[in-house]
Amino acid sequence: MKKWIAILCAGALTITACSGDNSDSDTSQRKEVVLLAYDSFTPEDGIFDAFTQDTGYTVTVVTGGDSGAVISKAILTAGNPEGDVLWGVDNTSLSRVNNADVFASYDEVNTGDICINIDTQWFASRNLPTPTTLEDLVRPDYKDLLVVQDPVSSSPGLGFLLGTIAHFGDDAWPKYWESLTKNGVLVVPDWTTAYYTNFSGSSGNGDRPLVVSYGSSPPAEVVFSDPPIDTPPTSVMESSCFRQIEYVGALRGARNSAGATALVKYLLDIEFQESMPLTLFVYPINPDARLPEVFMKFALQPTNPLTLAPDVIADNRDMWLETWREIVLS
Amino acid sequence: MRLFSHNASPQSDVTVVFRRVFLMLSVLPTVWFAVFFMWPTLHAFVSLMSWDTVVHTLSSRTTWTVLWFTTWQALLSVGATFVIALPLTWILARFTFRGSRWVRAIVSTPFVLPTVVVAGAVMTLLPLQYQFGVHGIIIAHVLFNIAVVVRIVGVRWRSISPDQMRAAQVLAASPMRTLWHITLPQLRVSLYSAALIVFVFTFTSFGVVSVLGGLTRRTIEVEIYTNAIRLGFFDTAMTLAVIQLCAVAVVFALSASMQRHTRTTHGTTFQPVSLKDHPRHRFTILSIAIATPILVALPFIGLFVRSFRAGDTWTFNAWRALWNGSLEQVGLDVPAIIARSLFFALITVVIAVPMAYITASLSTYMPRGASLIRSFTSLPIIISAVTLGFGIIVTFDHAPFNWRGDTWLLPVIHALIALPLAVHLLVPALQAISPTQREAAVTLGASPMKVWWHIDARTMRSPCAGAAALSFAVSLGEFGATTFLSRSSSTTLPIAISQLLSRPGTTLQASGFALAAILAIMTAVVMSRA
Numbered sequence A: 001m002k003k004w005i006a007i008l009c010a011g012a013l014t015i016t017a018c019s020g021d022n023s024d025s026d027t028s029q030r031k032e033v034v035l036l037a038y039d040s041f042t043p044e045d046g047i048f049d050a051f052t053q054d055t056g057y058t059v060t061v062v063t064g065g066d067s068g069a070v071i072s073k074a075i076l077t078a079g080n081p082e083g084d085v086l087w088g089v090d091n092t093s094l095s096r097v098n099n100a101d102v103f104a105s106y107d108e109v110n111t112g113d114i115c116i117n118i119d120t121q122w123f124a125s126r127n128l129p130t131p132t133t134l135e136d137l138v139r140p141d142y143k144d145l146l147v148v149q150d151p152v153s154s155s156p157g158l159g160f161l162l163g164t165i166a167h168f169g170d171d172a173w174p175k176y177w178e179s180l181t182k183n184g185v186l187v188v189p190d191w192t193t194a195y196y197t198n199f200s201g202s203s204g205n206g207d208r209p210l211v212v213s214y215g216s217s218p219p220a221e222v223v224f225s226d227p228p229i230d231t232p233p234t235s236v237m238e239s240s241c242f243r244q245i246e247y248v249g250a251l252r253g254a255r256n257s258a259g260a261t262a263l264v265k266y267l268l269d270i271e272f273q274e275s276m277p278l279t280l281f282v283y284p285i286n287p288d289a290r291l292p293e294v295f296m297k298f299a300l301q302p303t304n305p306l307t308l309a310p311d312v313i314a315d316n317r318d319m320w321l322e323t324w325r326e327i328v329l330s
Numbered sequence B: 001m002r003l004f005s006h007n008a009s010p011q012s013d014v015t016v017v018f019r020r021v022f023l024m025l026s027v028l029p030t031v032w033f034a035v036f037f038m039w040p041t042l043h044a045f046v047s048l049m050s051w052d053t054v055v056h057t058l059s060s061r062t063t064w065t066v067l068w069f070t071t072w073q074a075l076l077s078v079g080a081t082f083v084i085a086l087p088l089t090w091i092l093a094r095f096t097f098r099g100s101r102w103v104r105a106i107v108s109t110p111f112v113l114p115t116v117v118v119a120g121a122v123m124t125l126l127p128l129q130y131q132f133g134v135h136g137i138i139i140a141h142v143l144f145n146i147a148v149v150v151r152i153v154g155v156r157w158r159s160i161s162p163d164q165m166r167a168a169q170v171l172a173a174s175p176m177r178t179l180w181h182i183t184l185p186q187l188r189v190s191l192y193s194a195a196l197i198v199f200v201f202t203f204t205s206f207g208v209v210s211v212l213g214g215l216t217r218r219t220i221e222v223e224i225y226t227n228a229i230r231l232g233f234f235d236t237a238m239t240l241a242v243i244q245l246c247a248v249a250v251v252f253a254l255s256a257s258m259q260r261h262t263r264t265t266h267g268t269t270f271q272p273v274s275l276k277d278h279p280r281h282r283f284t285i286l287s288i289a290i291a292t293p294i295l296v297a298l299p300f301i302g303l304f305v306r307s308f309r310a311g312d313t314w315t316f317n318a319w320r321a322l323w324n325g326s327l328e329q330v331g332l333d334v335p336a337i338i339a340r341s342l343f344f345a346l347i348t349v350v351i352a353v354p355m356a357y358i359t360a361s362l363s364t365y366m367p368r369g370a371s372l373i374r375s376f377t378s379l380p381i382i383i384s385a386v387t388l389g390f391g392i393i394v395t396f397d398h399a400p401f402n403w404r405g406d407t408w409l410l411p412v413i414h415a416l417i418a419l420p421l422a423v424h425l426l427v428p429a430l431q432a433i434s435p436t437q438r439e440a441a442v443t444l445g446a447s448p449m450k451v452w453w454h455i456d457a458r459t460m461r462s463p464c465a466g467a468a469a470l471s472f473a474v475s476l477g478e479f480g481a482t483t484f485l486s487r488s489s490s491t492t493l494p495i496a497i498s499q500l501l502s503r504p505g506t507t508l509q510a511s512g513f514a515l516a517a518i519l520a521i522m523t524a525v526v527m528s529r530a
Helices: A002-019 A049-055 A067-076 A094-099 A120-125 A134-138 A155-182 A191-198 A217-223 A257-267 A270-279 A293-298 A310-329 B010-025 B027-048 B051-058 B061-094 B100-112 B115-125 B134-158 B162-170 B175-203 B207-212 B220-231 B234-261 B282-307 B317-323 B326-330 B334-365 B370-382 B385-395 B409-431 B435-443 B448-477 B493-501 B507-528
Strands: A032-037 A058-063 A085-090 A103-119 A146-149 A186-188 A210-214 A234-251
Touching: A032 A067, A032 A257, A049 A058, A049 A257, A058 B326, A067 A085, A067 A094, A067 B220, A085 A094, A085 A103, A085 A155, A085 A257, A094 A310, A103 A120, A103 A155, A103 A257, A134 A155, A134 A234, A146 A155, A146 A191, A155 A210, A155 A234, A155 A310, A186 A191, A191 A210, A210 A217, A217 A234, A217 A293, A234 A257, A257 A270, A270 A293, A310 B061, B010 B027, B010 B334, B010 B435, B010 B448, B027 B234, B027 B334, B027 B370, B027 B385, B027 B409, B051 B234, B061 B100, B061 B134, B061 B175, B061 B220, B061 B234, B061 B282, B100 B134, B100 B282, B100 B507, B115 B134, B115 B207, B115 B282, B115 B448, B115 B493, B115 B507, B134 B175, B134 B207, B134 B282, B162 B175, B175 B234, B207 B220, B207 B493, B220 B234, B220 B385, B234 B370, B234 B385, B282 B507, B317 B326, B317 B334, B317 B507, B326 B507, B334 B370, B334 B409, B334 B448, B334 B493, B334 B507, B370 B409, B385 B409, B409 B448, B435 B448, B448 B493, B448 B507, B493 B507
Parallel strands: A032 A058, A032 A085, A146 A186, A146 A210
Antiparallel strands: A085 A234, A103 A210, A103 A234
């Protein structure tokens, strides 16, 4: 027994020594800026090279699950964060994050719309008209066709929930969700699972032709199509769109606060902002950034999306989430 | 026998010295227990419980749905475990055959494995639409708890005299009648004991339900975690923890009262009979004896097999991804995580074994305080690891006790969780040391220190090694408290595995299976030394 302990001890210490422990790097070596984000944060390759050239800081992107997981962790580590910059907070979660004093400073970084995406070919092949309104989703014709994300952990899931609340009002939305549940809505934990496993219109070939995703997902399908296609295979239900604003900010108590500030400035600058439409599929907040052609052709930016005032969200979100869980998950 | 005159005998001299020394040493485990267990749980209770939250939580439909699910899945797990385990228990108690020791070892192994490993193993057997749901949960629970039934009921079954059965046969009773009228009444208490233990384990199940339950199937423990971490509803989480505590306490009280009311007098055990002497049912018996361990081993074989699959192709990618750094994009540095888990486990042993030894010694040399000591040290089992983890994040969150994100806290907490099990192992061994041995040593002129070294320490070497192996395994596989406490720099193997398993249909999940297989082997190796 003692021999085993000795061997394991030696092995563990050796491996620890070899793999390096960079948690106690001293001040002069702080040339790394850690950007915390959710899993689907996929910036363009090499987009941070210019930043490194200008400032000398290298950017390390660390993803930690879906937006809900990243935000929960940020709240739990407020003041002693695991990174320097946080990407993943949006208008639905800003109040929660600010209550916990997570940011040293923050700014709007992009906008987008959370909308129902429709697999048009699926409906065409079955000669079914595509749904056009939220009310359509509870009709028996569209039974067992919708997949949504858990609003507790997913920001598009929460955005969709808030959209239904904005549309139906505080009194009628529970009834709507009861009907949706009866009509066979599938709830999954995050966007990646919903879009790439359950949705029939993307590469995953799932069995549900209706999914909560972004207004910019159709152009994304064109951009990533292989073999290349000219028109998107999916469309967006305009009346379901909820406006989402994403924020980025330097974390309070970050180890490299100078680097954090520099990185945030870079994320708001033209080069990164112009890369966002085709990699993150969101609209830049910087008014001088130009939009790529495929985006302008196929992305839908509704003129009248559903919105809710930030303070209304802040005051009611907890209660709404509790009610939603009671209706849908029970 | 008194060698001396009216003075205190040498034996009680030594005992008095031991008692004083261990009383002094007991300051260490007491302070440790008070700071890292009593304070967080009491503080969380006092600061978060209020009449309003209790009313609010009890009036929410979600609470009752979760409570109902937790209860019925636990009952179903008990039933399913008994159905699978009882035939094998009978066979192992009554018969011996070539390989019976292996059969017993195989069906008992899942019990010592980490919850995420067993959950991952079950996941490999389920088709996609059943991957998150109650079926997987029940299967995993059965796998875990077969060992409990085989152990507890098997021991009792061995002490039922075969002569009674033969007498019943002579009187022309059918096997069913024999079972009902002779065997079952004598097994009743052990059946209840086993059922209660399995019920408590499955009622407070966290790792299994967290990996296999999906969104709709949650037990109270998972709901505590969701409320605390994902929703930020700390007061609801605390109320749920108290509800669970009450339920578990009631079950424990039932079990204690039942054990007090029935005196089990089974001194004799009857040796199992070789199967060769029973040609009549030999085939059925052998098939059950072979089929059950195969069924138990199947998920773990699946773990290996699925780790080499990506979609429809066989590939080493998932295993390669563990070492070549491609998992760093999801924040997992696997070699560092493995090294860290081993290191934490080592520290856990260094803390837990001395603390358990001191506690066990104290309860041996101070028989009057023994039951109180045992009750306190059993608290970490009754108050679940999840509740402890939750208590810590709401207590150690401000200076100068801003420890909740600190790496050193993890092995300290793991040791706390391992403590009851280690004490449970050490106390019988300590109590078995005959006082006359010490007495003899004293007569031969040994000082108390020498008596301790040559008698106690030497006898306790093997049980201490067992306690060390147990603490090591507990730390390696600990999931409930660790999910609250681990950060990127202190990720352990179970955390990494659960993160990877939650991404269905990708190489990441296959890497999760691979990592779970590694953890399974490590734990099995360690526990085989126990």
